[in-house]
Amino acid sequence: MQSRIIRAAAIGSIAVLGLTACSGGGEDGGSEGGSLDVWIMQGTNPDAEAFFDDVASAFKEETGADLNVDFVQWGDAHDRFVTSIAGGTTPDVAETGTTWTAEFADAGALVPLEEHVADAGLSDDLVEGLVEAGTYDEQLYGMPWYAGVRSLIYRSDIFEELGLEAPTTWQEIVDAGEAIQEAHPDMNAFAVPGGAEFITYPWVWGAGGEVAADDGGTWTSQMNSPESVEGIEFFTGLQTEHGFSSAGATTWDEVGVLDSFTAGDTAMAVMGSWTPATIVEQAPDLEGNFAAAPIPAEDGGIAPSVLGGSHLSMFNTTDDEDLSFAFIEMMTTGEFADQWAAETGYFPGQASLLDSAVSSDDPLVAPFATQFVDGGATLPVTPTFGAVQAKQTTNTAIQSILSGDASVQEALDSAAAEMTELLNAE
Template identity: 30%
Template sequence: MKLRRLALACLSTSLLAGCALVPSGGTERRTVTVWLMKDSASTEFLERFTEEFERTHNDLDLDIRIQEWTGIGEKVQTALEADTPDGPDVIEVGNTQVPQYVDGGGLLDLTLESMRDWGLRDWLPGLAEPGRQRSTQYGIPWYAANRVVIYRKDLFEQAGIAGPPQTREEWLAATEKLNSGGNQGIYLAGQDWYTLSGFIWDEGGDLARQDGGVWTGTLDTPAALRGMDFYRRLQALGEGPVDADEEHPPQAGVFAEGKVAQIVAVPGQARAIVRQNPELDGKLGFFPVPGKSADKPGAVFTGGSDLVVPKNTDQRDGAIAVVEELTGAQWNTELARTMNYVPNKTTLAGAVADEEGVAAMAAGAAHGRATPSTPEWAAVEADNPIKEYMTKVLTGADPATQARRASRRITEALAVPLG
């Protein structure tokens, strides 16, 4: 029973003087304010969660407030810096945003809680790693989404390809076979740097590395150059523009035109494709981005959200209870099924096995990564030298020379503290 209900009940009696705003158990209820992002969870899911949480935590009420992504960084930072605990007690943040909030010193250390019984060993690395700084866990993984290969089953069959390729080399061979009859074997834009990142990670490389507290761009390492070379070979098997990313033009629209066999995208793009071309309904399939060997899929960039608790909360125990429930097996599984997400733990992947696109995402997410865990990475993306590097290589420039230039620009951007 909420405090407002109790107040109304008091006003309906003649015993106003003896009425107290406490439930029958004698414990005053406290309110935990939760900021969640728009469209992260359905209204129906949140209603069911709230009802069950308040039923099983008889001293807590939930006040869930939906936030817009636009301008959320400044709004969260303001809440974390507030002197009074009037703001949120739990906040959903993008997994790659956690480092900038950690850097400001406004997040509660959740290491002990996550080590206790929250299953940290099974967390998806692409969600867990950005939420951690020097072995201290601030962000708790909530849900993930990542790229898979969306493909035309009918075109695969016509080309005599029995099923999804299991390795990178099989992928190249299949794509070359598909690249005939007026069709593009794959549509891969030249500046799709998220997809490139996965190939670099598969080779053992990184976009940047930290040594002694100093970040350095590492696109010029042999491993990273091998990743770029594979990207070049794959991209050449289609007609994607070398000087644009996957949103210019939107690749779902290009696929919907009916002359593309594959794209690398989140599974949700399939709905956009079918909306634009209903004739493709039932013809689309999904498989994880292939890896170097058949025993595991390729690495992918993992997007998604973590839950954090502001250090200035005055509802610490209640906030931790909310995080524990939302990220626990029951509600995390239900969220994944409801919203077609990847659950936060590899051990929960079976919960989405019946949905082909989500199952493909989950397989890739087990080997997923995130961008370098430093708040200054935002400056890299703001004037992204990786995109320019990719275009230069795809138009014939020397890869090693261009990689050194791009790495220097990354190093320079990471050396300048934000704010």
């Protein structure tokens, strides 16, 4: 069986998994000019256009090539990748979510990176788990860029007003939610989104359940085990039983959760370590009025949370591997990697850059760091997990529960059957 929780004895050994206009490959680059086409994901990150303007200037100075960055919404990205791979219109380099890299490598769309990484002298300074997630058939196809984790974000001003402490058990979530509901009936005491699968899994793991288990290459989903059912009953019950979340949240993805929080309509929600900067950017009046805490397990401790992240991958449509890797190296090491981590709240993929991020005394960084180190979990490491995500298996189950179309057991029985079939598809 796959181990879901990785506790870091040393920060460099943290295992991470996540998390994620068609253009042709770049022209001849390097010192002779040319251009490089890159896709970068967006949706819950802070606005990155100014950052990549600086990257483009540095890239032009270093290589003589122009950098063409296309920002792609996470929600649209997987389908767009699949379409572009089929049509041979992939970019030179793209940000790939860690659960997608093996899928795209299996499709033959990516260029192995190990030789480039070794030539750059970087092989021994990459976060081990991101390397594992980016490795398929013993070849590295995803260069570790950054890692993030989801924890509990809450309105500290409202908690202070009501004399509440950050919840450390599930019962304390309910107690806090009831107090908020009474004092602020127009707010979502706790957001329960139906379209955000990574926000769902901590409740499975927090009750002792599993997503799926590998037995000699055969995967079996355990989403319908008694423990998993208990966890999902609690999570969905925050809406169906306690009324903490609006009915409209049934269709929310993580962007919907973020939008509700920045609008001042939600008091507690599970959100990523990268979202505090976005919250302040979108709602400056909330600065100093919200805080973070690890997601509590049922009876205390930390509920595991998906350690999501991204690679930078080189696609086989590139005309210049050296130019493509020059961009990858610029983004994943040194100044720009450190700046990206500092500005976004992500943890860098270069092990030597992790210390300052994890030792931060910032109250909106330290709780995520605790979750990252002591409460991180992985999803099935297989190319077929991308098919589970594309099928929206978990989201469909949660939405059917929240809308009253199925009981928790019925919904998870269906989800487990579909997940098992997809995970073992040839």
